[in-house]
Amino acid sequence: MVTINSKLLRLAAYGFDERSEQGFRMAFKGAGQGKALLVDEGSADFGIINLDAANSRSLLEEYAKRYPGKPAIKFSVKPSENTDALYVKKPASIDDMLAAIDNLASEIEKHAKVAVDTKPLSDSQKAETKPIAKKVNLKKKTGLYYNPKDYLQGEIHSAMEYAKTRELAVELWLIGDDADWKKIIILPGIKKVLTSVDNKQLRTFCSLPMSLINSRLYKRNEKETNIIQDKIEKEGRGMSFDAFLWKVALCTSQGRLPLGTKLEDAAYLKHWPNLTRLYPVVGSMRMTTLMVNQPRSLPLIAKVLKIPLGRVFAFYSAAYAIGIASGNANVIEADSQCMPQRHRDHSLLGSILKRLKKNTDPDIEAFA
Amino acid sequence: MSNYKIIFTGPVGAGKTTAITSLSDIPVIATDETASDMTVNRKLTTTVAMDYGLMKLDAGERIHLYGTPGQERFNFMWEILTKGGIGLVLMLDNTRADPFQDMRFFLNSFEDFIAKTNLAIGITRMDLDQTPTMAEYHGELSKLGIKPPIFEVDARKRNDINQLVEALLFSLDPWLGE
Numbered sequence: 001m002v003t004i005n006s007k008l009l010r011l012a013a014y015g016f017d018e019r020s021e022q023g024f025r026m027a028f029k030g031a032g033q034g035k036a037l038l039v040d041e042g043s044a045d046f047g048i049i050n051l052d053a054a055n056s057r058s059l060l061e062e063y064a065k066r067y068p069g070k071p072a073i074k075f076s077v078k079p080s081e082n083t084d085a086l087y088v089k090k091p092a093s094i095d096d097m098l099a100a101i102d103n104l105a106s107e108i109e110k111h112a113k114v115a116v117d118t119k120p121l122s123d124s125q126k127a128e129t130k131p132i133a134k135k136v137n138l139k140k141k142t143g144l145y146y147n148p149k150d151y152l153q154g155e156i157h158s159a160m161e162y163a164k165t166r167e168l169a170v171e172l173w174l175i176g177d178d179a180d181w182k183k184i185i186i187l188p189g190i191k192k193v194l195t196s197v198d199n200k201q202l203r204t205f206c207s208l209p210m211s212l213i214n215s216r217l218y219k220r221n222e223k224e225t226n227i228i229q230d231k232i233e234k235e236g237r238g239m240s241f242d243a244f245l246w247k248v249a250l251c252t253s254q255g256r257l258p259l260g261t262k263l264e265d266a267a268y269l270k271h272w273p274n275l276t277r278l279y280p281v282v283g284s285m286r287m288t289t290l291m292v293n294q295p296r297s298l299p300l301i302a303k304v305l306k307i308p309l310g311r312v313f314a315f316y317s318a319a320y321a322i323g324i325a326s327g328n329a330n331v332i333e334a335d336s337q338c339m340p341q342r343h344r345d346h347s348l349l350g351s352i353l354k355r356l357k358k359n360t361d362p363d364i365e366a367f368a
Numbered sequence: 369m370s371n372y373k374i375i376f377t378g379p380v381g382a383g384k385t386t387a388i389t390s391l392s393d394i395p396v397i398a399t400d401e402t403a404s405d406m407t408v409n410r411k412l413t414t415t416v417a418m419d420y421g422l423m424k425l426d427a428g429e430r431i432h433l434y435g436t437p438g439q440e441r442f443n444f445m446w447e448i449l450t451k452g453g454i455g456l457v458l459m460l461d462n463t464r465a466d467p468f469q470d471m472r473f474f475l476n477s478f479e480d481f482i483a484k485t486n487l488a489i490g491i492t493r494m495d496l497d498q499t500p501t502m503a504e505y506h507g508e509l510s511k512l513g514i515k516p517p518i519f520e521v522d523a524r525k526r527n528d529i530n531q532l533v534e535a536l537l538f539s540l541d542p543w544l545g546e
Contacts, residue, residue: 191498236495270506271506271509271510271515271518272515272516272517272518272519272535274502274518274519274520275517275519275531275535276519276520276521276527276528276531276532277519277520285517285534285535285538286538286542286544286545288517288538289538289539289542290542292515293515305542340541340542340543342541342543343540343541345372345454346541346543346544348372348425348429348454349454349537349540349541349544350544350545351425351426351427351429352423352425352431352533352537353534353537353544353545354425354426355423355424355425355426356391356530356533356534356537357530357534359391359526359530
């Protein structure tokens with residue numbers, strides 16, 4: 001059984017051929033199990049760079065630009081010019097590579113400890129600590145893109161497609177931290193999902209690559225499907241497919257975009273999401289207003305609405321997961337940048353909004 | 369002192385009076401009478417003139433909440449009611465025989481007002497009848513060439529009605545709450 005390991009390093013390979021990448025995968029599944037995982041660039045926390053690749057210089061520059069201050073494991077046949085603990089000389093043995101991964105892990109841990117130290121710091125310590133804390137933030141996912149197929153999101157999506165096509169109930173069982181099986185039951189006939197996974201557990205499951213989650217998939221037969229669906233429908237339980245997928249995508253995205261989204265394209269919504277029945281996202285109505293009538297770039301939306309870019313990406317990811325968001329490359333930039341005017345009664349409408357917010361039940365937990 | 373209105377409309381039993389009640393700072397003045405026509409099939413009493421509620425804002429301003437009677441024979445009142453209105457909330461009952469026909473009727477009746485202001489649509493009783501689905505509503509609205517906010521709501525739930533009105537406000541001005 002593969003256990004969930006929060007210290008697992010998610011690495012992307014840069015400048016290696018397919019055979020080498022396969023070698024990494026095998027090593028991580030074998031001797032390196034629980035230490036690292038080879039993932040696509042969009043899902044990675046750190047990189048392994050081949051310094052012997054023809055484009056190694058540009059790879060290094062791109063890596064430094066994309067992940068400022070982040071360490072990387074470097075492979076080369078040439079001896080290292082300094083005593084870089086993250087350098088691996090080729091031909092590399094599995095032990096060499098695992099040693100480099102251990103060094104990377106200890107470097108991250110060292111930096112993270114500095115970052116979470118709550119003791120008061122002297123000015124000189126602050127100056128030293130600040131950039132390091134900025135460099136390494138283990139909680140926040142880095143990288144611009146993620147591949148939903150690598151996560152529970154992809155698994156749920158596939159299970160839903162299967163259930164809809166066959167018109168049969170599908171159960172996805174996941175083992176949690178408490179070693180109990182958590183169930184996600186997909187009922188295509190009534191388009192409902194029933195789950196014993198609470199929000200906290202869902203966030204944990206969604207943040208891990210599916211390969212690290214011990215899961216089982218059960219398909220119910222027609223008779224069983226009908227019995228379950230009738231019972232759930234009568235009891236009025238369950239969550240709509242869209243509501244569940246929306247929440248799962250928010251938890252998985254963590255401020256990243258689904259792989260395949262082109263940042264340079266304008267994004268738009270086919271229609272308003274059913275926001276009263278979806279997990280709330282702060283600013284979702286303002287984002288929707290700008291995206292539903294005119295395609296606009298996501299960074300532009302974040303800028304003009306003063307909403308953190310990561311939240312705009314998470315919102316887009318959720319809307320994309322339920323099939324209402326898309327990109328459009330053929331938008332004239334001037335149209336995209338043309339913004340709606342303020343209403344002539346802006347101040348009055350603001351007062352109404354304030355009054356409505358005051359009367360909204362505070363127990364609604366929003367994704368911020 | 370400014371006086372503005374938000375108009376609630378929709379067919380009999382769609383939850384207009386309940387929605388206004390959930391927003392109003394005063395007891396809603398509802399002119400309900402015992403239903404004596406086809407309405408009796410849906411509810412025992414119905415609004416025969418209008419509903420009235422009031423939202424009191426911090427600066428002393430007041431927003432009047434008007435609910436139109438649901439029956440078509442009162443449509444002579446609608447034009448008068450909408451004067452000074454900042455937007456329209458259309459409530460539709462998903463258990464009625466043809467909710468799309470209801471939707472088209474009210475969108476057509478308030479066409480001029482919607483063109484000058486904006487619109488938000490709340491669908492009630494979807495828990496009792498899941499069709500038409502939200503996707504089908506979007507399809508129908510798409511045929512009409514409009515993309516207003518449209519949410520599944522329970523008129524008894526204040527948060528649902530708050531969000532519906534918030535969406536109307538953001539449609540009018542996305543720069544609110546900056």
